Amino acid sequence: MQAIIGVDIGTTSTKVVLFDLKGTILTNQNNGYPLHQDQPSYAQEDPEQIFAAVVTGIKKVMQIAKQKSWKVLGVSFSAAMHSLILIDGQDKPLTQVITWADNRSEKQSAELRENGLAQALYFKTGTPNHPMTPLTKIMWFREERPQLFAKTAKFIGIKDYIFFKLFGAYVIDEGLASATGMFNIQTMAWDAQALAIAGITTNQLPKLVSTETQFSGMSATMAAQLNLDTDVPFIIGSSDGALANLGVGATNPGQLAVSIGTSGTVRLVVDHPVFDPAGKLFCYVLGKDQWLVGGPVNNGGIVLQWVQEQWFTKDRQSSYAELIKLAAKSVPGAHGLIFLPYLGGERAPIWDADARGSFVGLTRQHTQADMIRAVLEGIVLNLCEVTQMIERVAGPIANVKATGGFSQSAFWVQILADCFNQTVTVSKKSAGSALGAAIMGLHSLEIVPKLALNELASTDQQKWQANPKNAECYQDLMKLWAQISEILEPEYHKIADFQSRCFK
Template structure:
């Protein structure tokens, strides 16, 4: 079976055996076009070609083995405007694009935004297609008047492959326009942006199977045209499945380019304070949690902005520069000698939902060196994720007892231990790092009736690394965490003023 994950920076396809063993992975990257701080777009055709290439690679690797099905995971919140001739009028506008921030603010203040959030489960923010479509409809009428459909990247892929505009309940629940209870497009949300549901794709279950893939692309991928394609769900909810965070009290934490904290529940639920999302997995499984903008991208910024000399040393030693950064951080005591870092370089989603948040080093003194700054940056990402966990814990009926972590960061023993100490919980990391692809395949098995529930995944994820909190370190982090949260709130207005000056 093949799991395909259409991500923000690359598309990955993984060929799995039925026991969960990863046989082969193909990964094709593509650029994120960000000419200024507000824009974050991609070329949908580049992404489509990446999907074709990665599947083709996996099929070739399978040889004579039978591909049972192909199932999909995809990043959320993207928007592409499509014209009457089924051509893209815009690039793929990603979750990180902030040009609709003004309209998100207007929805929140003047269009009963909190009620829309309670109906749809998506906090009012520039990330959401609700805000993006309102921006296009109002600020770009030259595009809006030509638009037949507003779709996301997975709907674009499936139209190219099957000639139908469809969106699964999971991706749709992240648009801010799908009613969680009715599983239909939400009338109040559509009234705000003044569009009808005809301008959106058809809603389908995450287990929906498609046959008869376009013969041209089937031949290009080396596929039998009858192999079922399962539309699947979003990358976030499938990551929970892929790491085995499927029981009450299990929380999945992912740090890729961005990051998220999530748990699975059996019916939709939102937060009175509006801090968390609620997205669909199946009609019986829902995922609540919070996303952060600032995950692995902060480490990339650190490498490029503050560690050029360390990068050169790493090159000379034929060493991964990120490994060198974490080694430097490991030489510094927990808490970086009282230095904090707010990692809000790309604004922030949960728990603040404020695109104007900005970053800061707090507590710098003459005793601090670059190594302390490196340590503080890594800790700042974890502190921010923990603030999301606090919000999630307040909404859940069951207390959190286990964290299952995934994403590129989970390869680092330092970050894994840092998470255990800051969260004050046992942290386990599955052997397989491709949790969204594995989750897509488990959902595919569920769609095919091969398994009755998701608990089967526990036999598929392999061995895990486990980290437990260290007592003294935990005490240090608890004291610093209170300062981190307090200063984040205190500085919100100042960050907004600074972001206006930057624009």
């Protein structure tokens, strides 16, 4: 049997999945590593631990493949966006992996916004101004750690580091490059203005390659560690968000991918770069002649986790299933209770690290069931607002493909279908970005034609239809929800300032 490996380098673990040529999972490995947040606004990881997770995962998957006599045709990669590692002249890391969740460069992000450079950069790079970007992180090092900055020979991401360890070359795919804030998606090259602002040169960045570029010929020692032959091709792939769309088959016009895990995102594939006039949507490269427009939110399932941890005593801790069952005792619209889910600041749609969560409309008549249902609805309505922004710049949504942990709850998926007033399809395949990487790898290897990609991803699915009565209720609620969000937005900085001054 022929097979391909998809590797998904995530924020807290690396998944290595072996697929057959129909997209069926044959075997998989998931190896985790800690996210270090021991200082305020910091979120870092050890690059060697991540590399070890990749090596261990591939090695174990290959052991099973050889036992079964499966022929592995290639290894293709996905990785989380916005990571940064500083490398010295001897190719040694000067820092840990600074992840997308690291907000230490908030001051630099504010400076770009205040001096008017943020918008100009956005319309070239497609990357919203935010501390998540490698651009602002590099600015932080230049201003706050000048000696470390001066020692840096290369500024790279985690997938770039993995490929250097495997093949001895610093390369970055155009998908991940387009999420750095320094790559011009109009010219498909590093942007001179962004690099000048960062204070670096093109030579300090990895070489740009297309998302389907193949690498082979690694050393015999490294191949032995991976349990692979030296001539097995490695396909560099793209970003996890882009490949998640490919993995669920959301690549045709109007097909929206919605994911709610710890955080959440909505993404739509387009055939040309699309920009939001307010700069609040990203536009990243998926692959050749394909771009991804959408928005990420900080507050997904982690808000439900907060409910579980804070609303119930440890000896009466409710499971997620019990919380959902309790929410089902309420009604659509939670008897008029509105929840803004900004417990962890927010990226899209408001891009404000000072954003704070709130219940609005609370009365003595509201029950615990109403409050939990309002939380579930608030998370979805937040994504719905981002989707409305996408529709304004990229056209109408025809259907929705749902992924992430929330898709295991039929009740929550139904809320999504009703709020979006769309048919929602959930794939029973849980490999997401790893499957997208495998599909891109198979296309690069010319094993499957482009027209077959959706067919490979779209099997084994379940559909939810919007309930017309509920959808009408949510359309009214969405208008009110958006108005309240807009009214409160200017107050978040005052609240955050008060909290920092009085409750350190």
